[in-house]
Amino acid sequence: MALTKTNNAAASVKIVVLGIIVILLFTLPFWAPENIVMIFLLIMLYMSLGQMWNLLAGYAGLVSLGQQIFIGLGGYSLAVITEVYHLNFLLAIFIGGVVSVIFVLIISQPIFKMKGIYFSISTWVIAEALALYFLNWAFVGYGLGFNIRTTYEMSTSFLYYLSLVLGLGSVLLVYIIMRTKRGLALMAMRDNESAAEVMGVELYKTKLTIFLISAFITGMTGAVLYLNISFIQPYAAFSIDWTVASVVIVIIGGIGTMEGSIIGAVVYVILKQFLYDFPGISMIILGVIAILIILIAPKGIMGMLHDKFGWEVLSPRRSPKKLMKMIRF
Amino acid sequence: MLNQENKELLTVENLDVHYGDLQALYNVSLQISPGSIVSIIGSNGAGKSTLLGTITGINKPTRGKITFKSQDIGSVPTHTIVAKGITMSPEGSRVFEKMSVEENLFMGAYLPNARRKRQELLKRVYGLFPVLKEKSGQLATYLSGGQRQMLAIGRALMVDPEVILCDEVSMGLAPVIVKDIYHKIREINREGMTFVLVEQDVKRSLKYSDYSYVMVKGKIVMEGPSSELPEDEVKDAFFGIHKYA
Amino acid sequence: MEVLLQLILNGILLGGLYAMIGLGMSLIFGIMGIINLAHGDLMIVSTYMSMVVAMRFSGNVFIALLITVVVMIIIGFLCQTFLINKVIDKGPEPPLLITFGLSIILQNVLLLIFGADAKNIPTRVSSENIVTTPWFSISEIYLINFVISIVVILLLSFVMKKTYFGRAIRATSGDIVASELVGVNTKRIYAYTMALAMATASIAGLLIGMTFTYSPSTGTQYLIFAFGVVVIGGMGNLVGTLLGGIILGLSQMVGSYFFGTAYQLFCGYIVLLVILTFRPQGLFAGARK
Numbered sequence: 125m126a127l128t129k130t131n132n133a134a135a136s137v138k139i140v141v142l143g144i145i146v147i148l149l150f151t152l153p154f155w156a157p158e159n160i161v162m163i164f165l166l167i168m169l170y171m172s173l174g175q176m177w178n179l180l181a182g183y184a185g186l187v188s189l190g191q192q193i194f195i196g197l198g199g200y201s202l203a204v205i206t207e208v209y210h211l212n213f214l215l216a217i218f219i220g221g222v223v224s225v226i227f228v229l230i231i232s233q234p235i236f237k238m239k240g241i242y243f244s245i246s247t248w249v250i251a252e253a254l255a256l257y258f259l260n261w262a263f264v265g266y267g268l269g270f271n272i273r274t275t276y277e278m279s280t281s282f283l284y285y286l287s288l289v290l291g292l293g294s295v296l297l298v299y300i301i302m303r304t305k306r307g308l309a310l311m312a313m314r315d316n317e318s319a320a321e322v323m324g325v326e327l328y329k330t331k332l333t334i335f336l337i338s339a340f341i342t343g344m345t346g347a348v349l350y351l352n353i354s355f356i357q358p359y360a361a362f363s364i365d366w367t368v369a370s371v372v373i374v375i376i377g378g379i380g381t382m383e384g385s386i387i388g389a390v391v392y393v394i395l396k397q398f399l400y401d402f403p404g405i406s407m408i409i410l411g412v413i414a415i416l417i418i419l420i421a422p423k424g425i426m427g428m429l430h431d432k433f434g435w436e437v438l439s440p441r442r443s444p445k446k447l448m449k450m451i452r453f
Numbered sequence: 454m455l456n457q458e459n460k461e462l463l464t465v466e467n468l469d470v471h472y473g474d475l476q477a478l479y480n481v482s483l484q485i486s487p488g489s490i491v492s493i494i495g496s497n498g499a500g501k502s503t504l505l506g507t508i509t510g511i512n513k514p515t516r517g518k519i520t521f522k523s524q525d526i527g528s529v530p531t532h533t534i535v536a537k538g539i540t541m542s543p544e545g546s547r548v549f550e551k552m553s554v555e556e557n558l559f560m561g562a563y564l565p566n567a568r569r570k571r572q573e574l575l576k577r578v579y580g581l582f583p584v585l586k587e588k589s590g591q592l593a594t595y596l597s598g599g600q601r602q603m604l605a606i607g608r609a610l611m612v613d614p615e616v617i618l619c620d621e622v623s624m625g626l627a628p629v630i631v632k633d634i635y636h637k638i639r640e641i642n643r644e645g646m647t648f649v650l651v652e653q654d655v656k657r658s659l660k661y662s663d664y665s666y667v668m669v670k671g672k673i674v675m676e677g678p679s680s681e682l683p684e685d686e687v688k689d690a691f692f693g694i695h696k697y698a
Numbered sequence: 699m700e701v702l703l704q705l706i707l708n709g710i711l712l713g714g715l716y717a718m719i720g721l722g723m724s725l726i727f728g729i730m731g732i733i734n735l736a737h738g739d740l741m742i743v744s745t746y747m748s749m750v751v752a753m754r755f756s757g758n759v760f761i762a763l764l765i766t767v768v769v770m771i772i773i774g775f776l777c778q779t780f781l782i783n784k785v786i787d788k789g790p791e792p793p794l795l796i797t798f799g800l801s802i803i804l805q806n807v808l809l810l811i812f813g814a815d816a817k818n819i820p821t822r823v824s825s826e827n828i829v830t831t832p833w834f835s836i837s838e839i840y841l842i843n844f845v846i847s848i849v850v851i852l853l854l855s856f857v858m859k860k861t862y863f864g865r866a867i868r869a870t871s872g873d874i875v876a877s878e879l880v881g882v883n884t885k886r887i888y889a890y891t892m893a894l895a896m897a898t899a900s901i902a903g904l905l906i907g908m909t910f911t912y913s914p915s916t917g918t919q920y921l922i923f924a925f926g927v928v929v930i931g932g933m934g935n936l937v938g939t940l941l942g943g944i945i946l947g948l949s950q951m952v953g954s955y956f957f958g959t960a961y962q963l964f965c966g967y968i969v970l971l972v973i974l975t976f977r978p979q980g981l982f983a984g985a986r987k
Binding site for chain 3: 181187189234235237238239240241242244245246248249250252253256257259260364368371372375404405407408410411412414415418419422
Binding site: 509510530531540547548550551559560561564567568608609612 | 862865866868869872873875876877878879880881882883884
């Protein structure tokens with residue numbers, strides 16, 4: 125009985141703290157200076173990238189090295205829809221997500237035939253191929269790219285709120301997914317594919333769904349990222365650097381956890397800001413940290429905290445009774 | 454417990470081995486005298502392979518000591534243990550599939566002292582197992598089960614060790630072939646090689662060894678000179694009839 | 699028609715060079731079962747190193763090669779021992795991610811030191827044609843690339859087949875436990891394999907530097923080439939790697955004929971993706987697993 129009381133108390137404290145953080149985040153532009161708002165803007169966006177990469181790699185076991193596909197597609201959707209067709213930017217962002225989803229549907233057949241490392245490198249190759257294609261495509265202005273002018277009128281606060289929605293939304297989305305039947309299936313699949321298959325988990329469908337979701341959100345994140353950058357060209361849009369950021373964020377924060385992407389994004393953005401004038405050095409440091417983490421604390425910061433102190437802020441786990449009810453596929 | 458003059462070649466003292474949280478060996482102790490054939494009898498899951506694996510450094514002991522020629526080999530990597538003079542014909546033979554029979558044997562003589570005597574060692578192996586000489590150019594993957602087992606033992610011989618551990622050499626083989634292999638083992642033993650044979654066949658183990666240990670669920674439940682161990686009592690122990698469990 | 703013939707010839711010659719780029723990766727994947735995502739960048743590092751040494755010694759590429767190979771072997775040995783060996787038995791992802799991290803670090807270090815401008819290794823070997831016939835011609839550098847690649851591949855084949863060192867490597871890739879049981883120090887064999895891969899990569903790096911321009915980000919492109927060669931040719935199969943390189947070279951050259959030079963790389967990528975879809979074990983499989 126005492127145990128349940130402590131658990132309830134702990135849970136209440138968690139909720140209150142989370143609530144306070146969310147309120148602070150929503151009111152940020154009113155009390156924080158602009159450069160801080162900018163930092164949080166980036167944290168939100170990179171957090172979303174991390175969540176989506178983690179969804180693929182940490183939960184579905186699909187190590188994607190091609191997240192830049194969706195960033196590029198999302199960014200170019202934004203550019204084309206606002207600059208060429210002069211339509212609303214919100215629509216453009218949404219289309220960015222949709223285009224990414226369609227692309228995944230197109231490549232899903234061949235790419236899911238590939239296992240493990242072949243899958244990973246294929247995603248990278250496809251991204252490079254896309255970059256080359258866009259480089260030679262008149263419609264998108266070849267390598268010269270686009271200026272995205274809708275953004276010129278937008279305030280930092282406005283962009284911040286867009287990012288906030290995406291960032292918090294991505295966390296919420298992952299949280300919800302993990303608590304559904306599909307989520308359980310996912311974790312079963314991650315731990316043992318053949319066993320999961322035997323139990324009736326539809327591997328292909330589940331993987332595809334996750335990939336589609338990840339593509340959708342990453343695509344929209346890409347569009348909002350480019351709303352910030354306001355200039356797009358193929359090599360940058362489809363650069364492996366986007367995946368590098370996602371991977372580094374998740375590794376440092378803790379792969380397979382939701383909080384991991386949050387921590388990782390904070391570390392990433394802050395490091396890059398501090399070393400703004402030396403972009404190369406920040407990447408080197410991030411690379412070194414990532415390697416050290418894999419060697420010393422492979423579960424990342426969150427994993428370490430969980431192991432040592434039992435910390436878990438956003439647990440996807442349900443009570444045993446509910447679990448038993450759910451395991452009736 | 455402390456042997457000032459340890460005349461035993463290989464001693465295992467109070468060995469505990471865990472796989473994660475699962476304990477596989479409980480306080481196992483053995484002594485192997487030089488030039489003897491020692492058999493370890495037990496059914497599946499009794500811990501025999503784990504024991505051999507720990508002696509050869511493939512598994513790490515959680516507790517206990519393994520001594521070979523007065524040296525502690527408990528935390529030493531496998532290739533170093535082999536260099537000291539112990540090798541194994543592993544469960545399932547584990548021959549190098551994509552290499553020829555002869556290349557497999559060459560690999561047996563990888564270490565410098567064996568490499569120097571390679572031709573001599575090779576001649577000996579071919580003498581013991583003529584079928585290997587016949588098939589010397591063939592890829593190991595095309596050999597029959599019995600031939601693979603002979604290759605595995607032959608490869609172990611090429612290492613020119615002092616002790617050969619044999620993990621279930623009879624598994625899946627016809628009795629005629631098994632008999633042949635065991636006779637060869639006896640022959641090699643007469644030339645001075647120490648053998649530790651892990652087996653499930655009680656009768657055969659008692660027949661071909663000097664000393665036997667019986668293992669059940671990770672523990673030694675019975676031991677003694679093979680000639681003095683009554684076969685039915687061993688069988689009882691083997692099946693875990695409860696006075697021994 | 700002559701143009702196509704010339705392109706086919708160039709494709710084959712270039713293919714030799716591509717094969718050598720993929721050699722290191724084929725070794726590592728074939729024997730250790732991991733993909734070194736930093737392979738391309740390590741090769742470009744050796745290119746820059748050769749450039750620096752060559753300039754120091756007034757353009758002498760032989761000294762550059764010697765020093766670079768030695769340094770790269772040491773680097774490879776260290777990376778293997780302290781980075782990769784530590785995580786190699788922890789599943790397929792940690793080594794992949796570590797090499798990914800290494801790739802990031804190397805690219806940015808090069809960027810910091812040398813900047814993003816394209817560079818080239820000045821050499822007395824030129825792109826002049828050394829053979830000219832009415833139907834086709836062969837440029838000096840392309841021919842040298844091809845010959846050196848063939849020599850290296852043959853040498854490596856010999857080492858793998860006939861020496862104890864090569865046998866130990868093959869044994870380790872087949873069965874680690876069995877190898878240890880004959881006295882092979884398998885972790886060290888991995889380190890030697892990496893060293894071998896680095897040696898071939900540095901030779902390839904020098905040749906690349908003399909033939910094409912390069913910059914810190916070129917590593918990625920060659921990583922994909924290497925992977926392509928390995929996939930097309932089949933893992934761990936030396937002759938397959940050569941053929942894989944040639945096929946890649948051909949698809950690039952022939953692709954450029956039909957679609958324009960801008961799509962050269964693109965064609966290579968598409969061919970790779972197609973093969974990955976239908977026959978990921980390579981066209982000339984027969985290697986491990």
